[in-house]
């Protein structure tokens with residue numbers, strides 16, 4: 001029997017630990033029946049174009065961000081709402097449970113892809129060059145924070161009370177250094193791998209987004225496989241998710257200690273004030289119109 | 305027959321690109337055609353080529369400075385800014401042989417402090433200086449083009465530098481230390497090129513100007529002052545946090561326009577339109593070449609060329625010196641056919657484990673890799689910078705290639721020092737606390 | 741015939757207007773971006789997106805409708821060294837080959853551009869099939885240009901881009 005060819009593309013660097021985990025926990029787990037070809041660092045497809053590449057049959061698998069689905073499945077935007085999850089355990093319980101079954105069915109129907117797993121990639125926090133701890137949304141008034149480009153992302157910044165600036169990822173370091181922006185909102189791993197920790201001196205642990213990727217396979221590839229093969233792929237994806245979760249959690253703890261040791265003030269803001277403010281801003285915005293009825297409440301309920 | 309092409313798809317694609325280009329077809333279009341041939345030979349979806357081209361240009365943020373630096377240069381040329389700068393430079397260095405060649409080197413050093421892109425330097429400062437050098441016939445356009453292309457390679461070595469940021473991401477090294485590590489090598493590169501210019505000027509006996517009397521200097525300086533302020537304003541804007549390096553291009557164009565209109569009263573609406581159109585045409589011509597290079601990246605990535613290279617390297621047991629020489633030759637030759645960003649994002653990450661295994665410092669290696677990638681931009685046959693200065697000067701690439709060799713040799717000597725004297729690269733980062 | 745020529749050159753000038761306008765909007769958008777962020781503390785995102793679109797359109801539109809063959813970047817080392825007959829042969833071969841490859845893949849290209857209607861840009865929310873549409877006239881222009889190259893080779897009216905040394909320049913060696 002022929003091997004199942006799986007062409008995979010993501011935006012993580014070849015030497016990142018996440019690429020190693022993918023190789024060790026997913027690719028190696030698949031075994032001889034599969035030919036898994038991983039392309040890292042957005043060398044095969046640009047960030048955000050993986051979904052259409054899968055739909056056109058030019059790519060089999062990818063590790064997407066939730067905003068990548070927004071254009072085709074607007075209701076997915078609910079998963080990008082800040083302060084939706086209380087913490088990692090809450091996030092994991094939601095993705096492991098069945099609250100998202102309808103949403104996943106909608107994604108399969110509208111986008112023609114299947115989400116195999118939701119590997120944790122870290123909580124996003126605010127970090128900045130400043131002279132005091134910003135505790136509440138009011139403190140962020142007039143603070144120029146870099147948030148990723150795109151309307152949805154920029155609105156996260158607005159909702160948190162900051163002045164969002166869409167600087168491209170590769171220019172953020174220089175922008176922080178020169179003061180073109182005051183801060184940015186990546187979590188520990190990216191803040192460290194992009195070297196922003198060399199420049200910032202404050203980090204407020206807002207955990208405003210408990211971020212997971214969508215480890216995705218095209219439905220046409222999925223349906224072309226036998227039930228046994230599907231079982232293998234799903235099992236290995238779960239493997240990958242568990243391993244990446246652990247690595248990310250460990251990394252966050254280590255980096256937190258390292259940042260503190262390096263003189264960065266890592267503190268806990270008044271997150272209740274942030275959460276109340278942000279959820280209210282979202283409910284009053286056009287974004288809540290896309291949310292499936294009652295889903296936010298159901299997700300919040302899982303955490304209680 | 306079909307099986308043969310499928311099995312040798314990448315070879316076929318490269319053969320098609322080389323053949324079409326050498327037979328005189330547009331280089332950019334040849335690269336797209338070669339990529340299409342690859343996809344057809346493999347039986348893949350041919351729309352992957354236009355997809356890669358469109359997405360690559362649309363997401364190529366760092367390239368966006370190119371058209372505006374071209375525009376700034378065009379405005380400086382039609383306004384009298386360039387003329388006044390020329391008179392000022394001539395007064396200072398005109399009596400020395402090869403004086404304007406040295407001005408070219410120094411201007412690249414200044415420009416490298418504002419821009420992280422060699423292409424932006426070549427089209428921005430380059431266009432102005434080439435005009436200055438060739439106006440009175442003292443230098444051939446080919447020589448002016450060659451020294452401009454060669455000195456533009458300094459841009460991304462001296463901070464700020466987009467290639468260094470890309471390298472920092474793929475190698476997990478500090479941007480700050482990499483920036484510091486680039487400073488001495490950047491100055492060294494400028495020095496060797498200035499020496500080469502001096503030597504060539506002596507050997508070919510380039511004509512010199514009459515010495516300008518010292519008492520005329522204040523007036524000439526005064527007239528050129530607004531133009532001389534441009535680098536000060538841009539550097540201040542970037543390091544003062546007002547603009548990002550990419551936006552600085554727009555500020556340069558705006559300042560040139562503002563000065564030309566208010567101080568020198570030398571630009572009217574008609575001329576501004578001509579500058580806009582001329583810059584946009586250059587952008588389109590250069591852009592199609594960039595587009596071709598971007599498209600071919602898909603072929604390189606899909607074929608797993610980097611891994612093949614790493615496997616090939618792994619067969620041999622190199623000494624450290626031998627390994628460094630091989631890596632230098634490898635990146636240099638790849639630089640002839642790939643653009644710099646592609647080398648740093650596609651090839652370098654895969655070499656890093658072997659570099660580490662060899663006990664080579666990763667900050668040191670980063671500087672080696674970036675310098676190599678930049679020298680590759682002026683190494684024939686496919687050198688983006690060569691094509692760009694060819695477009696600016698309307699000189700055949702072949703003529704420029706003949707003039708650029710001495711500078712490539714000078715840069716390779718600098719590269720040798722950078723490669724084999726790690727302390728030369730690392731002493732500055734160590735002063736700043738680097739533990740490597 | 742004269743009338744046709746007049747219309748043709750009128751269209752050519754309008755294309756130039758559009759190209760110059762694209763660069764002007766890039767220029768203005770960048771300046772607005774700085775003013776809004778630094779001076780008004782109101783950062784905007786659409787400017788970067790517009791600049792990226794104008795850059796893409798500037799290249800492909802410019803190449804298709806404005807840039808002349810003499811401005812396009814060629815590698816002339818071998819070509820210029822060849823006798824006229826060989827150069828004509830080169831033009832016919834490369835022209836026919838490039839036209840064939842682009843024409844053969846044009847349906848697939850259209851399929852991609854059309855497919856992209858399901859995605860929208862991040863700020864302006866424009867459908868991507870609009871943004872990417874410019875590739876179609878670009879591809880057709882490549883085909884037409886390549887055929888003109890081949891025709892010039894066949895009839896001997898070429899070469900179209902050989903750059904004569906200007907009177908002022910001379911070699912030192």
Ligand code: NA
Nearest residue numbers: 408412452455
């Ligand atoms: Na220069």
Ligand code: NA
Nearest residue numbers: 416459462464
């Ligand atoms: Na620089």
